[in-house]
Amino acid sequence: MTVGKTLYKLFSLGLGLAGGLIAGSLFQQLWKRVGRNEEDAPDPTDEDHPWREILPAAVLRGAVVGGVRAVIARGAAIGIKRITGSWPTS
Template identity: 35%
Template sequence: MSSNESTSTPAKILYRPIGMVGSLVAGAVAGAVFKQVWKLVTPKSMADEAPKALESDFDLKEVLAAAALQGAIFAVVKALVDRGGARGFQRVFGEWPGN
């Protein structure tokens, strides 16, 4: 599909539930990936859980680093899942669900 073509309304509506399921899958996968990456990049004493904003045991620098890493991982996983879902939809239905 060229960038000038727009997706039909029925295709957009049909893709919505697929996109929602994809978002749930992406969130679960991103969470699991983040936990594994966090264990690899932190000292053993901190590896159990990433610091959260309201935990006073951690410096702001540590909280921000964890949040930035988590956000980056989520964005990459979400983009991969969204793109894969759109390509699958296009193969099955012949239309790209975006645009």
């Protein structure tokens, strides 16, 4: 394993933890704007909410988490390339 690859793994692990917090916070802010006056998104196992309320929340959460993960992974790879001079391949 190359130095760049090792650094990338360590760097992205730490950023991944922070990214989870960022994604959760971002989703909560978005949900407050689109979520029909509800503070929290409906839980998929809550029997008081029908599919038409649960599915949009799940899709939005997945999109936010996926987007944040992509930004973090790409940013980490760019940072490692700047440090080591080579792109970390997976």
